[in-house]
Amino acid sequence: MTSADTHPSGVWYRTTAELAVQAYLLIRQQQALTFEAFKAYVPEARDPGAGRYIAITFTEAPPEIAPGRVLPQFTAWMVSRDGAQPENCDVETDRGQLSALAPHWPIQELKGQRVLLIGAGSIGGAAATALSGYGVGTLDIVDPDRLRYHNIPRHICSSNAVGRYKVDALAKHIGLKWAETDVSGFRIDAIADADLLRPLIDMASVVVCTVDGVEPRRVISYLCKRAGRPLVLACVLADGRYGEILRLRPFPEVGCLECQRRALDASGQMDLEPTLDRGYGEGTRHNPMTAVGTDLHLMGSLAAKTAVATILNELGHMDQILEDDNAVVALRPEAGLAEPFDSARAMSIRWYPSAASYPDCLACRPA
Ligand SMILES: [Zn+2]
Known part of the structure; x- marks a missing residue:
């Protein structure tokens, strides 16, 4: 009630089956009980004074009013001195687990998988939520930075997370929505703490790299190559x-x-990769924004899809074979560039082999 109703509080009462029948009749007739009549059924009912409150009544064994038709266990009442007005009450019994997607999506197989995500910025944040949404069971996220106000227009997290480490903000964000994903954050720098990355890479089914900068991307590629782990690199150029x-x-x-x-x-x-090192800041230095946040989120989702397809393909899912290994997605294409950046239309995807x-x-x- 505190999250879905404008009335911040209510009370619960256990009642008899007779009140469930009364509620059923009153709702059909759009009538209310007097407060005194309500109190006769619910002796402990609180006096509303000059105000009003919501009461939820619960009946252990509601009666069957027709063959196979049992009255609901719960009824909501708006209680005031003027009377008690019953309302139908929806009861949420399902916690909304991702496992409900089975058998249409291999949720059990993905639950056993561990993905390492390096970079918790705008692309990384979207990749993290997409990986959780696909049902990846364990997610390790690496990023040394804190969330700042200038990140917010493009980041998946909100301004109430400003000042927190990006990995912590993201872990909390994911926890609120995908309780089935086990998220761990590591506040480490891919280059300075490369030794700390190695064990995380060894545990991962796939590594996803969304960090900016040519040098960290090279380091991560090197570490994954040595560890024999598939790597998905995502960026905008x-x-x-x-x-x-x-x-x-x-x-x-x-x-x-x-x-x-x-x-x-x-x-x-x-090769447009050198443009990665232009226009992006590091640490406290903030450079002007270039790509719009939603385009970055699109790339984050595609990186997650690529990682999940790689895992599933490895597990024998033939419907997750990708067109090829590399893709260039035109976001705001520019005329006159060479292959593979020669798409003239937005959203065209140019695939090419590694x-x-x-x-x-x-x-x-x-080695
Ligand atoms: Zn090489």
């Missing part, structure tokens, strides 16, 4: 003109992030 999903699967022949960029370069294609390892790549060379 060129001031939010394109979104990019790169999936690096842990096969010997698939190159690391460095190798992917070398291959783009070698084939005369375009490149092979270069024999001289230190990250890709077998």
Whole structure:
């Protein structure tokens, strides 16, 4: 009642089956009981004084008024000196568990999975909620930063979380909605604390990286390659003109992030990744916004879908095979760019395969 009704409080009374019958008749007739008559059924009923209050009455064994038709156990009453007006009362018995999605979605299989999300910013926040919504059982989130006011227009969390660590704010946000996801936050920096990342990577089915900056992305790619874990990298490039999903699967022949960029370069294609380091701030330095928050959330959801499809595909779900490993999503496309950034229409998705390892790549060379 405190969350759904404008009256901040109410009282509960256990009553007899006769009051349930009275309520049923009165609701049909749109009539009320006098306060005295109500009190005859509910001797402990509080005096409303000059005001009014909501009472919920509960009947252990309500009568059957027709074959198979049992009156409800609960009735709501608006009680004042003028009388007690009964109202029908919806009872929520289902806690709304995700498991209700079975058999249409492999919720049990995903419950046993653990995903490591590195980066709890605008893309990462959306990825975290999407991963929880898909039913991933355990989510480890890594980010060293606190949430600030300038983050709020683009972040999934609200201004009441300003000042908290992003990982803590996100864990709380997810806990309110997806109680079935077990979330842990780690306030660590991907580069400075790379050693602390290793055990988290080892435990993960898939790693999702949504951090900005070329260097942390390289470090995470290197660590995942060495650990033999699939990695999904999500970002927006060129001031939010394109979104990019790169999936690096842990096969010997698939190159690391460095190798992917070398291959783009070698084939005369375009590499917009250096634009990641332009226009984005670190620490307390705040640079102007470029991409709009909802476009970032879109990329976060696509990163989560890619990670979940990778897990399910590995478990034998043939309906989760992706078109390819890499995708460029046109958000605000610009004319005249080269492949794979040559989409001229918003929302076009250009898929292309991941490149092979270069024999001289230190990250890709077998240990
Ligand atoms: Zn490589």
